[in-house]
Amino acid sequence: MSDSTSNLSAFFLSASNAARRIGRYVEEGSIIRVISHIDADGIAAASIIGKALRRSDAEFRISNVKQIDNLLIDELKREGTSPIIFCDMGSGNLELLKAAFDDINVIVLDHHQPVGEGFSNLHQVNPHLNGFDGAREICASGVCYLTAKDLDDSNIDLSAIAVVGSLGDSQDRFEKRSLGGLNKSIVKDAIDSGFVRVEENELMLYGRETRPVHKALAYTTNPYIPGLSGEEDKCLAFVTNIGLDIKKGDRWIAVNDLSTEQKQTLFSELAKYMASKKLGTAVMNLVGTVYTLVYEDRGKPLRDGREHASLLNACGRMNKTGLGVAIGLGNRDAILTEALEAFARYKKTLSDYMEWISTNPRSIETHENIFVINGTGVIDERMISTVSSIVTSSGLIGEPKPIVAMTEAEGGKIKVSGRLPDELKGKVNLGLIFREATEKIGGVGGGHDVAAGAEFPKENEAEFVKLVDESVGRMLSTQKTDN
Numbered sequence: 001m002s003d004s005t006s007n008l009s010a011f012f013l014s015a016s017n018a019a020r021r022i023g024r025y026v027e028e029g030s031i032i033r034v035i036s037h038i039d040a041d042g043i044a045a046a047s048i049i050g051k052a053l054r055r056s057d058a059e060f061r062i063s064n065v066k067q068i069d070n071l072l073i074d075e076l077k078r079e080g081t082s083p084i085i086f087c088d089m090g091s092g093n094l095e096l097l098k099a100a101f102d103d104i105n106v107i108v109l110d111h112h113q114p115v116g117e118g119f120s121n122l123h124q125v126n127p128h129l130n131g132f133d134g135a136r137e138i139c140a141s142g143v144c145y146l147t148a149k150d151l152d153d154s155n156i157d158l159s160a161i162a163v164v165g166s167l168g169d170s171q172d173r174f175e176k177r178s179l180g181g182l183n184k185s186i187v188k189d190a191i192d193s194g195f196v197r198v199e200e201n202e203l204m205l206y207g208r209e210t211r212p213v214h215k216a217l218a219y220t221t222n223p224y225i226p227g228l229s230g231e232e233d234k235c236l237a238f239v240t241n242i243g244l245d246i247k248k249g250d251r252w253i254a255v256n257d258l259s260t261e262q263k264q265t266l267f268s269e270l271a272k273y274m275a276s277k278k279l280g281t282a283v284m285n286l287v288g289t290v291y292t293l294v295y296e297d298r299g300k301p302l303r304d305g306r307e308h309a310s311l312l313n314a315c316g317r318m319n320k321t322g323l324g325v326a327i328g329l330g331n332r333d334a335i336l337t338e339a340l341e342a343f344a345r346y347k348k349t350l351s352d353y354m355e356w357i358s359t360n361p362r363s364i365e366t367h368e369n370i371f372v373i374n375g376t377g378v379i380d381e382r383m384i385s386t387v388s389s390i391v392t393s394s395g396l397i398g399e400p401k402p403i404v405a406m407t408e409a410e411g412g413k414i415k416v417s418g419r420l421p422d423e424l425k426g427k428v429n430l431g432l433i434f435r436e437a438t439e440k441i442g443g444v445g446g447g448h449d450v451a452a453g454a455e456f457p458k459e460n461e462a463e464f465v466k467l468v469d470e471s472v473g474r475m476l477s478t479q480k481t482d483n
Contacts, residue, residue: 040168047328064321088140135448137181141165168309177288212252230351282395314346
């Protein structure tokens with residue numbers, strides 16, 4: 001048996017063992033506590049586990065939180081609930097969990113780089129433990145899906161939610177912006193069971209099924225298009241000026257209603273426009289693989305996988321995680337209406353942030369090895385990770401350096417989100433750098449090699465930037481020496 005086959009078997013066995021433990025807890029009548037993150041992946045993960053538990057007639061309670069800290073630990077200890085399932089978090093806090101829950105059964109379903117040692121009553125499912133990349137090959141919702149599927153085969157329909165979570169976690173980093181690695185088996189389940197349709201080489205403007213062409217263009221922020229993203233009037237003028245007829249009678253048509261020739265014209269003109277803004281390479285992010293949830297209503301925002309993911313992310317970033325989980329559990333109607341209202345506020349806020357960054361030269365500080373976006377007083381802490389992702393993918397900063405986006409958080413702290421450009425993949429490990437830096441200044445940090453986060457006291461902001469800049473430089477120097 002090859003190492004890769006052995007690793008794959010061990011990973012699936014780990015998920016299977018987690019499912020068996022959950023099944024035992026259900027049989028024992030335990031009240032199961034589920035703790036998950038607030039982003040699209042965390043919300044999708046909580047929805048998957050919640051739906052699987054509900055189908056098992058289990059008693060459970062779900063909470064979505066920003067991070068595992070002493071306040072959360074104290075709250076959980078006061079509740080006295082056992083077992084606890086951590087989704088999309090936990091692997092980076094093993095020592096904290098060990099100290100707090102040595103007498104409570106804990107399951108961690110995560111994809112971040114593990115830090116610390118396990119303990120006897122912990123069962124952890126994490127791709128990194130079996131040699132797989134949790135930043136690209138599978139996310140927490142995928143881990144939760146494999147566990148739920150092993151709990152009961154009928155949960156195969158939850159593969160569609162796992163696909164949404166993977167897209168929300170920006171794991172579409174393979175050829176033609178597709179999901180690869182361990183995610184491929186989940187996508188196959190979703191296709192084979194009839195819940196997802198996959199199409200390649202499609203124009204991926206936001207709201208391709210639900211919004212008029214000019215509004216879909218205005219809502220597109222990945223990549224961010226200066227002068228068009230967030231500007232409906234300018235987008236209408238743009239598509240009109242290039243000769244596109246985007247009306248049938250009195251009805252605006254959507255991107256999906258355009259002919260192949262019209263789509264090619266729109267893409268070509270966008271490519272010219274973005275080249276004029278020195279963003280020519282970023283335009284390729286507008287074409288790729290589309291994942292359609294075929295059981296969702298046509299013309300609705302939940303039908304397109306990426307749009308669905310953005311809606312969940314908006315719920316988390318606008319402090320409405322319960323709406324996102326409810327949608328994952330199958331609720332629609334009033335819940336969806338409220339979620340769409342949160343989404344509209346989210347997109348407007350995000351557009352304002354990106355406009356501020358693109359028009360304010362002082363918003364981005366250039367250091368020797370990193371770029372720093374200082375959003376203090378401007379960017380909400382819940383939005384900082386989304387901003388760092390968009391800036392990195394949009395080519396707004398030409399030189400390939402890590403993006404370190406910062407803003408003020410509650411309690412006099414600084415919240416940080418870091419992203420690594422594709423050119424530095426395998427050369428710099430941001431998760432490790434953030435963890436080591438925060439250990440020196442009294443904070444917490446970690447994550448993936450390509451995407452990481454941190455939080456620390458505000459007075460240590462300059463020291464953190466200095467430590468990160470120096471560590472990135474050392475890693476890059478080591479790479480040059482090795483080569």
